[in-house]
Amino acid sequence: MRKLILKNLLRPVLTEPAPVVASLESLARKLEQTSRARLGRSLAIRMVDAGSCNACELEIQALNNPYYDLDRFGLHFVASPRHADVLLVTGPVTENMRVALERTWQAMPEPRWVVACGDCARDGGCFAGSYAVVGGVDQVIPVDLHIPGCPPPPARLLEALTALLALNAERSQA
Amino acid sequence: MNRIDELLPTLNALIEQADQVERHFPYPRVGVDRQQWQRAGEHLAWGHWSLLGLWGDEDTVHMAVRDHADSGMAVLSLACPEDRFPSIGRVHPPAILLERGLRDLFHLEPEQSPDPRPWLDHGRWQVASPLAAGKPRVSGADNYSFLPVEGEHLHQIPVGPVHAGIIEPGHFRFTAAGETIVRLEARLGYTHKGIESLLAGADLARGTQLAGRCSGDSTVAYQYAFACAAEQALQIQPPTRAIWLRALLAELERLANHIGDIGGICNDAAFAPLHAHCLALREQILRAMDECFGHRFARDLITPGGLAHDPEDSSLAGLTGLTEQLECQFRELVDVYDNTASLQDRTVGAGIVHPEWVQRFATGGYVGRASGRNFDARRLSLAPYDELDFEVPVFEQGDVNARVWVRIREVFQSLQMVRQIIERLPAGAVQVELPAGPGEGMALIEGFRGDILVWLALAENGRIRRCHLRDPSWFQWPLLEAAIEGNIVADFPLCNKSFNCSYSGCDL
Numbered sequence: 001m002r003k004l005i006l007k008n009l010l011r012p013v014l015t016e017p018a019p020v021v022a023s024l025e026s027l028a029r030k031l032e033q034t035s036r037a038r039l040g041r042s043l044a045i046r047m048v049d050a051g052s053c054n055a056c057e058l059e060i061q062a063l064n065n066p067y068y069d070l071d072r073f074g075l076h077f078v079a080s081p082r083h084a085d086v087l088l089v090t091g092p093v094t095e096n097m098r099v100a101l102e103r104t105w106q107a108m109p110e111p112r113w114v115v116a117c118g119d120c121a122r123d124g125g126c127f128a129g130s131y132a133v134v135g136g137v138d139q140v141i142p143v144d145l146h147i148p149g150c151p152p153p154p155a156r157l158l159e160a161l162t163a164l165l166a167l168n169a170e171r172s173q174a
Numbered sequence: 175m176n177r178i179d180e181l182l183p184t185l186n187a188l189i190e191q192a193d194q195v196e197r198h199f200p201y202p203r204v205g206v207d208r209q210q211w212q213r214a215g216e217h218l219a220w221g222h223w224s225l226l227g228l229w230g231d232e233d234t235v236h237m238a239v240r241d242h243a244d245s246g247m248a249v250l251s252l253a254c255p256e257d258r259f260p261s262i263g264r265v266h267p268p269a270i271l272l273e274r275g276l277r278d279l280f281h282l283e284p285e286q287s288p289d290p291r292p293w294l295d296h297g298r299w300q301v302a303s304p305l306a307a308g309k310p311r312v313s314g315a316d317n318y319s320f321l322p323v324e325g326e327h328l329h330q331i332p333v334g335p336v337h338a339g340i341i342e343p344g345h346f347r348f349t350a351a352g353e354t355i356v357r358l359e360a361r362l363g364y365t366h367k368g369i370e371s372l373l374a375g376a377d378l379a380r381g382t383q384l385a386g387r388c389s390g391d392s393t394v395a396y397q398y399a400f401a402c403a404a405e406q407a408l409q410i411q412p413p414t415r416a417i418w419l420r421a422l423l424a425e426l427e428r429l430a431n432h433i434g435d436i437g438g439i440c441n442d443a444a445f446a447p448l449h450a451h452c453l454a455l456r457e458q459i460l461r462a463m464d465e466c467f468g469h470r471f472a473r474d475l476i477t478p479g480g481l482a483h484d485p486e487d488s489s490l491a492g493l494t495g496l497t498e499q500l501e502c503q504f505r506e507l508v509d510v511y512d513n514t515a516s517l518q519d520r521t522v523g524a525g526i527v528h529p530e531w532v533q534r535f536a537t538g539g540y541v542g543r544a545s546g547r548n549f550d551a552r553r554l555s556l557a558p559y560d561e562l563d564f565e566v567p568v569f570e571q572g573d574v575n576a577r578v579w580v581r582i583r584e585v586f587q588s589l590q591m592v593r594q595i596i597e598r599l600p601a602g603a604v605q606v607e608l609p610a611g612p613g614e615g616m617a618l619i620e621g622f623r624g625d626i627l628v629w630l631a632l633a634e635n636g637r638i639r640r641c642h643l644r645d646p647s648w649f650q651w652p653l654l655e656a657a658i659e660g661n662i663v664a665d666f667p668l669c670n671k672s673f674n675c676s677y678s679g680c681d682l
Contacts (some may be wrong), residue, residue, distance in 0.1 A: 004447070014454055015244060051365040053678045054342050055390025058434075061340050062460070065453035079338035095298040096364045097343060100335050128381050130368035131304045151390065153470055172378050174653045 002079040003025040013149040014066040018073065018158040021063070042074040043165055046084035050071075050101045050137065051094030051127075056118040060088065062154040075161055086164065087141075090151075092120040092127040103139045113164065116143045117157070119150045184240035185223065188214070189248055198614040203236075203249040204594075211252045211260055214239060218266040221501040224536030226618070227627045227650075228262060228272040230305065231643040235259045236642075238616065238627060249629070251615065254282050266628040268535045268649055279370070281306035291318065294363040294681065304371055323349040323357050331663065335364045337651040342677035346666075353662040358655045365681040373641040377406055378478050378608065381638050385628070386473055388643055390681030394420075394427040395621030396628075396643065396671035396679075403630040404478035406615025408608060414603040416480035418558045422462075422493075423472050423618070425588040426453070430459040431622040432581040433504065433590070435674050439578055440511065440667040453506050455500055462496050465489050474653035487599075494596050497589045504589075509583055524671030525657045526574060530674045533561040535649040539582040539624025541673055545572035559596075564591050573658075574672040583612040610636035623647065623676060645679030657668035 013047030049057055063070040070076065078084050081104045093101060105114065116137040119125040137143050145167075149162040178341040183191070192204035206214070209430040214237065226247065227237035232256055240247045241309065252259050261284035263270035274293035281303035296318070323330075330348050333344035345361040369384050376384070385400035398420050439451025460470040466489045467475050474483050486629060511517060528544045531537070532547040542549060543566065550566040552559040567583035569576040612630045624646025633639040654673045658666060 049343050053387040053390040053469050057340050067457050096296045104336050130372050131299050132302050132366050132368035159568045
């Protein structure tokens, strides 16, 4: 164990630079200048699987690995909707998960944002048309941002979530 | 074990007596009568055979079994003109969940079932019995009752379907006496997407897409199994290069999941450093898959007839170096696991699965092999595994620690299998033309979690008439409920992670 700790201290850091999103540069600048203090540079995310195949969850979990290290951006996952600013939803929304999703959203304090993650969260994706599927998160609760992909890779998730942090800042300015 | 031959004919004898269905490969499928169906149930109850799957069809139930005496496999089919069939679950409990599931979808009633409650149908669909075309619609029940628990000073803890972590949805009902769990009952079905209904009438490309989205962590294994079943149905052989690349993909998927989950188990035992290290190794594997195959989970690459595209040999060459480096790093992590008393204190002796349970449930994967069941579908003379040199590690203790060790050993096996495959990878095409036409095929493929069964019936026009996908977790979830009894509530996440059952794979 000591050997491992020592090695870790000596080797380069795995964590990679933050994503640069050209279109969001101005937003990011505004965020830097004005709203970080007010926001506390932090966003608490509650994740709900509304019937996904579990691939999206695996990539969301990967955000916590040392390469992406979500926490450094002030983004962190919380266990209760009562503590959350953002609801991150995966899956086509199955009929069997509809009520649980609604109730989780209702349990969140305002202001709150909803991010739909993955192709099937937009419109049901390849599961659309099934008797068991509602067909998209926005059929149940209002969606602020959609992240495409099947599943979206962690780098894309990171880009989108940092962009949301920026948008969040702009909205609180307005 | 004494076989009462006169009363219970062997599977082979049964196949000879019954009507064999034409064009079902590679195992026979026979039509049986009610009496033969019930006798099959007795074979299962006696432990002569294991149950591989039980699923519904139009006015028919099918059951896949394996005879222990000669390892022969077959599908038994019983026509149900009156929408009912003798319950197998009545004598063989592993069938209960499967029967509850098929009853919800097909309106076929298991007679004298010990558990008549619905399973997938939560009473929220617009239709009931969605796969039973033209049958009377029975309305689903919304007032689900959990099994009663009696005793003094008991309290219940309901958990889910929305869980605290980034995981799939399901409901767990704990009944505890103080800190000790006296009963756990799981209620699943929340992620039911109606995949088998979407598959009916679909073409093979759409079938591949849906098969790969049954359980995201087993994308490769599901598409592998689906492709094999389709190739059996059409009686074609994919090119050798594709066969070897499929095994390469399956081993990479196994590595990514095993390493990630070993870290996850340590994390649930409050030992975060190993979690961080394992997640970093997992990320390296997924990035290598992205580089070689164009997708981190290699989605939609394995298709009936071979592979959708051929990866560059130059990118594959990098995998040898990666596995050597991973082996070195992983060995250090295993040393830490093995020498940390506080961690062992949590994993040794927790969540014990008894050997007789895994035999009875024919439980696959590390859950079965950590409790002495020596079964691995890669051993079923499947190319290229019949040419690869590998061991199947088996442990006896059946606790969280044993499940971790099975997976540790499997990581080393898979690492060296990847190198063997890269070294011997044949050149050539990766896809053959698919003929059209009817046929039925079955495949059993070892995913990281255990054996996945796919049964596929193609219609005259080449489209899917019926496809059934059976996840390994059908035979693992009930054992988690049993294994947790007598453990403390705080050990549930640890035990649960050591099983890591699939929700979406069972709910479909």
